[in-house]
Amino acid sequence: MIRFEKVTKTYPGTGSPALDQVSVDVEKGEFVFLVGASGSGKSTALRLMLREARPSSGRVYVAGKEINRLAGWKVPRLRRQIGTVFQDFRLLPNKSVAENVAFALQVIGRSRADIRTVVPETLELVGLEGKADRMPDELSGGEQQRVAIARAFVNRPMILIADEPTGNLDPSTSVGIMKLLDRINRTGTTVVMATHDHGIVDQMRKRVIELEDGRVVRDQARGAYGFQH
Amino acid sequence: MQLRYVFTELGQGLRRNVSMHIAVVLTLFVSLTLVGLGLLLNQQADKAADQWGSQLQITVWLCKDDDDNPRCTSEVTEPQKDAIAEAIEENPEAASHYFETKEEAFEKIKELLGPERFEGPNPAATVDDMPQSVWITLEDPNEFEGVTSAVQGLPGVSSIRDAREVLQPIYGSITALKYGAWGTAAFLVLAALMLVANTIRLAALARRREIGIMRLVGASTLYIALPFLLEAIVTAVVGVALAAGALGAFMWFGIHERAATGLTFMPWIGLPEYTSTIAAIAVLGPVLTLLPTLLLTRKYLKV
Numbered sequence: 001m002i003r004f005e006k007v008t009k010t011y012p013g014t015g016s017p018a019l020d021q022v023s024v025d026v027e028k029g030e031f032v033f034l035v036g037a038s039g040s041g042k043s044t045a046l047r048l049m050l051r052e053a054r055p056s057s058g059r060v061y062v063a064g065k066e067i068n069r070l071a072g073w074k075v076p077r078l079r080r081q082i083g084t085v086f087q088d089f090r091l092l093p094n095k096s097v098a099e100n101v102a103f104a105l106q107v108i109g110r111s112r113a114d115i116r117t118v119v120p121e122t123l124e125l126v127g128l129e130g131k132a133d134r135m136p137d138e139l140s141g142g143e144q145q146r147v148a149i150a151r152a153f154v155n156r157p158m159i160l161i162a163d164e165p166t167g168n169l170d171p172s173t174s175v176g177i178m179k180l181l182d183r184i185n186r187t188g189t190t191v192v193m194a195t196h197d198h199g200i201v202d203q204m205r206k207r208v209i210e211l212e213d214g215r216v217v218r219d220q221a222r223g224a225y226g227f228q229h
Numbered sequence: 230m231q232l233r234y235v236f237t238e239l240g241q242g243l244r245r246n247v248s249m250h251i252a253v254v255l256t257l258f259v260s261l262t263l264v265g266l267g268l269l270l271n272q273q274a275d276k277a278a279d280q281w282g283s284q285l286q287i288t289v290w291l292c293k294d295d296d297d298n299p300r301c302t303s304e305v306t307e308p309q310k311d312a313i314a315e316a317i318e319e320n321p322e323a324a325s326h327y328f329e330t331k332e333e334a335f336e337k338i339k340e341l342l343g344p345e346r347f348e349g350p351n352p353a354a355t356v357d358d359m360p361q362s363v364w365i366t367l368e369d370p371n372e373f374e375g376v377t378s379a380v381q382g383l384p385g386v387s388s389i390r391d392a393r394e395v396l397q398p399i400y401g402s403i404t405a406l407k408y409g410a411w412g413t414a415a416f417l418v419l420a421a422l423m424l425v426a427n428t429i430r431l432a433a434l435a436r437r438r439e440i441g442i443m444r445l446v447g448a449s450t451l452y453i454a455l456p457f458l459l460e461a462i463v464t465a466v467v468g469v470a471l472a473a474g475a476l477g478a479f480m481w482f483g484i485h486e487r488a489a490t491g492l493t494f495m496p497w498i499g500l501p502e503y504t505s506t507i508a509a510i511a512v513l514g515p516v517l518t519l520l521p522t523l524l525l526t527r528k529y530l531k532v
Contacts, residue, residue, distance in 0.1 A: 050445075073450065080447035090442060106234050107448035155446070 001159060001190045002026040002049060007058035009044050009214075017056070018044040020214040026192065028158070031185045033201050034194040035225055036211035042194040045211070046163055049192070050082060051075050063158055080108055083152030083160040083189075087167035089144045091136040097147050098123065098132035104151045118154055126150040126180055142173035146180065153184055160184060162193040166200060174200060198225040238456035242432055243463065249428040250464055256424055257468030257517065260417030261510045262475045267410040268509055269476065272502045274403045277495055287373060288390045289313070289363040289380050293331075296360075298387045305361060309385030316383060317365055322376045326365045334359035360387065399495070418517060425464075425521045429457060433529040440529075454526040461518035469514040473507050 004024045010017040019041045026032050034042050047053040048060050051067045060067045063081050070078060091100050098119050105115045123132055126146040136144055145165060152160060162181065166174035178200055185191045195201060201208060201224060208223030209216060243250055291310070292301030310328065317326045335356045339347050346353045363380075367373055377389055433440065443453050480503050489497040 076444075076447040076449045078447070079445060082447075084445045090438065090445075092439060092442065103442065104446040107443045107446060107452055109452070151442075151446070 001028045001030070001063065002192065003059075003061040004045070004048075005059040005061075007048065007055045007060055009041075009048065009053065010056045017214050019048075019055075019211075021058070022211075022214070022216055023058075024209060024216060024219065026190060028190055029185070029188050031182070031191045031204070031206040032193070033204070033206055033208045033223075033225075034192060034211065035196070035201060035208055040211040041214040042211055043163065044214075046161055046192070046194055049159075049161060050084065051078060076108075080155055081158045083149075083155070083157040085145070085148050085152050085160065085162040085165045087164035089136075089141075089148045089168075091144060091147055091151075093136055096133050096135055097128060097139070100136065100147055101150045101154050104154055108155065110155075122150045122154045125153070125183075127176075140173070141169050142176055145169065145177055149177070149180060149184070153189070157189065159190045159192065162191065164195055165193065166195065166197055171199060175203075178204060201225040235452075235455050235459065239459045239463070242456050242460050245435060246428055246432055249424070249431060250460070253421065253424045253428055253464045253518070254467045254471070256417055256421040257464065257514060258471040258475070260414050260421055260517075261468055261472035261514055263410045263414035263417065264513060265472055265476045265506045265510045266479065267407050267414060268506045269479070269498055269502060270403050270407040270410065272506075273498045274400060274407065276498060276502075277400070277403075287365040287367065287377060289365065290387045290390065291361040291363065292385050292387045293360040294357070296387050301385075301387050305385035309383070310361075313363060313380060313383055313385060316379045317363065317376065320376045320379050322368055322372050324366045324368045326363050329362045329364060331356050331359040331361055334362065421517055422521050425461065425518050426525055428460075429522055429525045429529065432457065432460070433525075450526075454522075457522055457526050458519065461522040462515060465515040465518040468518075469507075469511050472510055472514070476503065476506060476510075 002024070003026070004022050007019055007022045008017050009019040022041070022045070034045060036042055044053065048055055048067070049062055051062070051070060054068050062078065065074075065078060067078065092103065095103060101119050101122060102115045105118065110118075120129075120132065123129055126149050128143065128146050128150065131139070131143065136147065139147065145168075149160075149165075160181070165181070166177055169177060174197065181191055181193065182204070205222045205224075207221050208218065208225070210218035210220075210226070291305040291313075292298065292303070294304050314326070314328075317323045335347070335354070338354065338359070342353075347355075365376060365380075367376070373391060377391065380386055381389060440453055480498075484497050484499075488495075489499075
C-alpha cells in the first residue's frame with residue numbers, strides 16, 4: 001500500500017537530509033505507528049505520502065502509484081484515496097459538524113443525494129450522532145477530532161494518515177480517539193499514525209517504525225514506543 | 230462539479246472583498262475607456278486621411294474687384310488666367326486643374342450655408358462678391374511645394390490655400406489625444422493588473438484554511454481556482470460594460486450630436502468603428518483580469 005525505496009529528502013538550504021535512505025513497506029490493512037523525536041523526519045515521511053513534497057532521490061509508492069512520477073493534475077485523485085487527520089483538527093469554524101464533513105465530498109463533486117446519506121452514517125461511526133448541527137467551537141477537543149476523522153474517512157479512503165491526532169487531547173480522550181482509529185483500521189483501511197505518545201503506542205501493540213535523524217532505527221511488529229520503556 | 234457551491238463561493242468572494250473589487254472595476258473601467266478612446270481616435274484619423282488623401286487639392290484664389298490683397302488692382306484678366314494655367318500645366322506635380330467661375334463659387338456657398346440667406350432684397354453676398362479660383366489636383370498629395378511656388382506671386386493670384394494647412398492642426402490634435410489616451414491607459418492597465426494580483430492574494434489568504442482542506446481531500450485545481458476565475462470574469466464584464474457605456478456616450482454626445490453635425494466637411498466614425506472598439510476592449514478586459522488570476526492561482530493554490 002505504501003512503499004519507500006531508499007528515499008532521501010533534502011530540503012533546500014539545509015545540510016543534513018530530513019530523510020536518509022529510508023526503505024519501508026506498509027501492507028494493506030496495517031496499522032503503523034511512526035515514532036521519533038521532533039525533527040526525526042516523521043512529518044517529512046507523511047508529506048511524501050501525500051505528495052506534498054517529492055523525494056530528492058529514491059521512490060515512493062502510494063496506492064500502487066509512484067508518486068514522484070505522478071502528473072500534477074493526478075495528485076487530487078491520489079489524495080481522494082488518502083484521509084488525513086492533524087493535531088490541530090483543521091475544521092472550518094463557520095460550518096457545522098455535518099457541513100464540515102460534507103465539505104470534503106462537495107469539493108470532489110459528489111452528488112447531494114450521496115452526501116445526505118453518507119454524512120450521517122459517518123458521523124454515527126465516529127460517535128457524533130445527534131451533533132450534526134453543532135458548530136466546531138461548541139465541541140470538546142475530542143469531539144472536534146472525531147469530526148476531523150469523520151471528514152477524513154467519509155470518502156472511505158484506502159489509507160488514513162494521522163499526524164499526532166492525540167497531541168492536543170488529554171489521555172482519556174486520546175483513548176477514545178485511538179479506539180476509533182482502530183475501528184477504522186478494522187474496516188480494511190491502512191492507518192499510518194505519527195505520534196509522540198508513549199502510552200498509546202505501548203498500549204496498542206501495533207507495528208512501530210522509529211525514525212532518528214532521518215533514518216529508520218527500528219521497525220518492529222507489535223512494538224512499544226521505545227526500548228527503554 | 231457542483232455549480233451551486235461554485236456560485237455560493239463566487240458570491241461570498243465578491244462580498245468579502247467588495248472594496249477591492251470596486252477598485253479593480255473602476256480602474257479597469259477607466260483604462261478600458263481610454264484604450265477604446267485611443268482606438269476610436271486612431272480610426273477617426275485613418276478615416277479622415279483616407280477621405281482626404283485622394284481629394285487633397287490646392288485652391289488658388291484669383292483676384293477680384295475690391296480684393297483684400299493689395300497686389301490685386303482689379304479683377305483677374307483672361308491673359309493672367311492663361312499665364313496661370315500655363316504655369317500649372319508645366320509643373321509635373323499638378324495632375325489636373327480646374328477653373329471655378331464666380332457663379333459656381335456662389336452656388337457652392339449657397340449650398341454650404343443655406344440658400345435663404347442669399348435670396349431676397351438684402352443678400353449676404355452676391356455673385357459678384359465671389360472670387361474666381363483654380364483647383365489643382367496633385368499627382369502625389371505629399372508633393373505640393375513646387376506647384377505652390379510656381380503659382381505664388383503670379384499676377385492675378387490673390388492667395389493660395391493648401392487643404393493641409395487647415396487639416397494639419399485637426400490631425401495633430403487627434404494624434405495627440407490618441408497617444409495621450411494610450412499613455413494614460415498604459416499606466417492604468419498596470420495599476421489594474423496589480424490590483425487584481427492584490428485582490429487574489431488577499432482572497433487566497435482569507436480562504437487559506439478552506440483551500441488547505443480542499444487540497445487535502447483531493448479537490449481539483451480547477452475546482453479550487455474556479456471561484457477566483459469567476460470573480461475575475463465578473464469584474465472584467467462589469468468594467469467592460471461601464472467602458473462600453475462611456476464610449477457609447479462619447480460616440481453619441483461627442484461625435485454624433487456635436488462633431489458630425491457641426492463639422493460636416495469631415496467624415497466621422499460611426500457604429501462600425503464603435504462596434505469593433507467594443508469588441509477589442511471586450512477581449513482586453515477579461516485578459517487583464519484573467520492573466521494575473523491564472524498566474525497567481527498557480528502560485529497560491531498549488532496542489
